[in-house]
Amino acid sequence: MATYQPVANPAALIAATAAAIRPADREAAARADRLQDRLTKPPGALGRMESLATRIAGITAQERPHLDRRLVVVAAGDHGVTAQGVSAFPAEVTAQMVANFLAGGAAINVLAHHAGARVRVVDAGVRGETPDHPDLLRLRLGPGTDNISRGPAMTHALAERAIAEGIALFDRERATEGVDIVGLGEMGIGNSTSAAAIIAAVTGLPPRTVTGRGTGVDDAHYELKVAAIESALHVNNPDRADGIALLATLGGFEIGVLAGAYLAAAAARVPAVIDGVISGAAALVAGAIAPEAAESFLASHLSVEPGHMATLEYLRLEPVLDLNMRLGEGSGAALAISLCVAACRLLDEMATFDEAGVSDSDTAVEPES
Amino acid sequence: MATYQPVANPAALIAATAAAIRPADREAAARADRLQDRLTKPPGALGRMESLATRIAGITAQERPHLDRRLVVVAAGDHGVTAQGVSAFPAEVTAQMVANFLAGGAAINVLAHHAGARVRVVDAGVRGETPDHPDLLRLRLGPGTDNISRGPAMTHALAERAIAEGIALFDRERATEGVDIVGLGEMGIGNSTSAAAIIAAVTGLPPRTVTGRGTGVDDAHYELKVAAIESALHVNNPDRADGIALLATLGGFEIGVLAGAYLAAAAARVPAVIDGVISGAAALVAGAIAPEAAESFLASHLSVEPGHMATLEYLRLEPVLDLNMRLGEGSGAALAISLCVAACRLLDEMATFDEAGVSDSDTAVEPES
Numbered sequence: 001m002a003t004y005q006p007v008a009n010p011a012a013l014i015a016a017t018a019a020a021i022r023p024a025d026r027e028a029a030a031r032a033d034r035l036q037d038r039l040t041k042p043p044g045a046l047g048r049m050e051s052l053a054t055r056i057a058g059i060t061a062q063e064r065p066h067l068d069r070r071l072v073v074v075a076a077g078d079h080g081v082t083a084q085g086v087s088a089f090p091a092e093v094t095a096q097m098v099a100n101f102l103a104g105g106a107a108i109n110v111l112a113h114h115a116g117a118r119v120r121v122v123d124a125g126v127r128g129e130t131p132d133h134p135d136l137l138r139l140r141l142g143p144g145t146d147n148i149s150r151g152p153a154m155t156h157a158l159a160e161r162a163i164a165e166g167i168a169l170f171d172r173e174r175a176t177e178g179v180d181i182v183g184l185g186e187m188g189i190g191n192s193t194s195a196a197a198i199i200a201a202v203t204g205l206p207p208r209t210v211t212g213r214g215t216g217v218d219d220a221h222y223e224l225k226v227a228a229i230e231s232a233l234h235v236n237n238p239d240r241a242d243g244i245a246l247l248a249t250l251g252g253f254e255i256g257v258l259a260g261a262y263l264a265a266a267a268a269r270v271p272a273v274i275d276g277v278i279s280g281a282a283a284l285v286a287g288a289i290a291p292e293a294a295e296s297f298l299a300s301h302l303s304v305e306p307g308h309m310a311t312l313e314y315l316r317l318e319p320v321l322d323l324n325m326r327l328g329e330g331s332g333a334a335l336a337i338s339l340c341v342a343a344c345r346l347l348d349e350m351a352t353f354d355e356a357g358v359s360d361s362d363t364a365v366e367p368e369s
Numbered sequence: 370m371a372t373y374q375p376v377a378n379p380a381a382l383i384a385a386t387a388a389a390i391r392p393a394d395r396e397a398a399a400r401a402d403r404l405q406d407r408l409t410k411p412p413g414a415l416g417r418m419e420s421l422a423t424r425i426a427g428i429t430a431q432e433r434p435h436l437d438r439r440l441v442v443v444a445a446g447d448h449g450v451t452a453q454g455v456s457a458f459p460a461e462v463t464a465q466m467v468a469n470f471l472a473g474g475a476a477i478n479v480l481a482h483h484a485g486a487r488v489r490v491v492d493a494g495v496r497g498e499t500p501d502h503p504d505l506l507r508l509r510l511g512p513g514t515d516n517i518s519r520g521p522a523m524t525h526a527l528a529e530r531a532i533a534e535g536i537a538l539f540d541r542e543r544a545t546e547g548v549d550i551v552g553l554g555e556m557g558i559g560n561s562t563s564a565a566a567i568i569a570a571v572t573g574l575p576p577r578t579v580t581g582r583g584t585g586v587d588d589a590h591y592e593l594k595v596a597a598i599e600s601a602l603h604v605n606n607p608d609r610a611d612g613i614a615l616l617a618t619l620g621g622f623e624i625g626v627l628a629g630a631y632l633a634a635a636a637a638r639v640p641a642v643i644d645g646v647i648s649g650a651a652a653l654v655a656g657a658i659a660p661e662a663a664e665s666f667l668a669s670h671l672s673v674e675p676g677h678m679a680t681l682e683y684l685r686l687e688p689v690l691d692l693n694m695r696l697g698e699g700s701g702a703a704l705a706i707s708l709c710v711a712a713c714r715l716l717d718e719m720a721t722f723d724e725a726g727v728s729d730s731d732t733a734v735e736p737e738s
Contacts, residue, residue, distance in 0.1 A: 040476075042696070045695050048694070089729075093727060100725040106725075304416070323418060325417070338711075342707075359462050
């Protein structure tokens with residue numbers, strides 16, 4: 001990535017990408033639905049696997065979608081709000097975990113490999129040093145964000161830059177190795193505070209309702225976290241209809257990169273799998289910029305973070321997994337990608353009643369007298 | 370399978386297998402648990418994936434279980450109770466679906482392939498003709514069971530034979546290709562009636578409470594189904610503590626074969642994944658024969674069949690998936706096998722905090738004044 005050139009005109013790229021987003025293809029989804037009913041199983045017997053495949057057919061505009069080229073993006077960034085004592089882990093862990101991602105030792109490495117997905121790591125704005133590595137995109141938009149409980153996370157220009165770089169990353173991956181489905185993950189000590197602030201701002205729910213314990217803070221630090229979010233909303237007073245302002249005020253360089261990737265995926269008709277609460281906050285930012293982008297989102301799992309359920313309800317998405325996970329990194333998205341692949345394979349590979357010579361229903365034996 | 374020899378002494382094989390079953394290895398499970406807490410993630414952040422891996426460590430008596438050799442058994446059988454009009458599909462579909470399994474066109478073929486599992490199909494007692502095929506074990510213990518609403522499903526000797534053949538099948542698979550995890554699936558028009566009768570007998574719940582619509586019967590046929598089950602319990606008056614009698618009275622040749630496979634898997638310390646409501650009824654039969662066998666069961670998904678939840682509660686198992694599925698065949702088990710593999714890979718392949726040079730929690734920044 002040594003020769004990487006920054007996006008020349010971030011605002012123009014965001015606008016062009018948002019303008020390219022179209023709603024889901026209802027006709028392709030309906031064709032997939034009709035095909036489901038001809039497959040050798042009672043109608044609807046595969047439950048969520050059927051509705052998942054139908055949704056993906058609508059997103060991709062293909063009756064039989066193939067999800068062969070799978071990508072997980074893990075964007076990392078640090079957060080000035082950690083000065084408020086909102087996390088159970090020190091901020092240095094963000095850079096350490098980036099190194100762990102690159103060495104292949106993190107949960108997302110194992111789960112992406114299990115799902116047949118490649119991993120791309122982004123240093124969106126990590127405070128500590130990150131290495132030069134072929135799988136790492138080093139944007140380093142800042143040494144972490146500023147403390148959102150005292151003012152904006154970043155400038156408006158940096159917010160645009162983060163989103164535009166996420167778009168450019170996705171577009172580059174698609175142009176080179178191809179992307180049929182993407183999972184959006186993250187790492188950043190303090191970023192569940194930033195995510196909860198975004199979720200409260202967008203949904204209008206009270207901060208306490210959407211704030212969880214992140215990596216595991218105790219009661220006293222939980223109160224500090226809620227107070228930091230309340231303060232962030234008070235001092236920044238963000239406009240929830242303005243996605244770039246949401247990001248600039250409540251922050252997260254990594255959240256901005258993911259928001260851009262969501263937009264680019266939507267413009268390319270590629271299903272974008274939401275991971276946990278921070279990935280969901282990034283989806284809200286993308287949805288604020290281009291509401292129709294949400295039609296290409298898939299909810300992976302129900303995180304134990306309370307803000308995640310609020311996000312999925314706001315986006316009217318139902319998760320396919322509920323495993324009491326709260327790790328982030330794209331871990332839940334990777335597991336869900338595997339289910340999406342299975343759902344699309346069922347649609348494409350199962351025999352129809354006609355092909356298999358199997359009798360349909362409604363010809364059953366009537367009871368003897 | 371042309372040279373296949375029936376089990377010589379079914380009762381002796383069942384007794385020897387039951388006697389070989391040991392409880393889960395609590396020490397191996399505890400070692401796995403301690404390892405989980407050293408991996409680069411907040412403690413417990415992988416939720417059910419962690420508890421799943423720990424349970425598998427206990428079943429297999431291995432701190433880092435490897436699930437490389439995966440098997441799905443699909444046992445098929447017909448049911449005389451279809452004469453009562455309990456199913457939306459005609460009985461001929463059982464034999465047609467066996468042909469579909471062998472041709473690779475059914476959902477279980479797609480999902481087993483997705484999970485990296487091989488499929489073995491058993492004609493336990495199909496009414497129609499099934500082909501000679503290298504992947505099909507043709508036991509053909511009868512041309513379907515007798516009508517359980519009027520008397521026992523099969524003789525005591527045939528019940529023993531079905532269970533023993535399930536044991537022998539598993540043991541043969543283990544001796545030849547190896548089995549690290551097994552999913553137990555089935556096919557049989559009318560077998561959700563048989564399963565509901567077994568579940569009602571074992572749990573003591575009223576037939577209506579545990580009876581669902583199977584492949585999709587309408588209201589009138591649902592009432593016939595409930596009446597058939599009530600009658601089956603009344604005329605057979607089964608002893609719920611006697612697994613062989615349960616099977617002989619309430620039936621299912623395929624349920625017997627699966628019950629045997631559960632016992633053999635437990636004796637071999639191999640995790641046995643319950644699929645839906647019929648697979649669960651077979652697990653209840655196995656548990657009635659050898660209660661400690663249940664320690665090696667894993668619940669895959671929550672079927673929409675009401676008897677399935679009752680079964681899992683009785684066995685104190687929590688499913689890992691809830692996808693509104695109701696197909697059987699082992700489809701839910703195959704999806705869960707993939708999650709089990711992912712859970713064990715996380716345990717085995719993730720770096721520890723020490724290995725990755727990542728700081729542990731409880732060293733976070735305290736708030737500024």
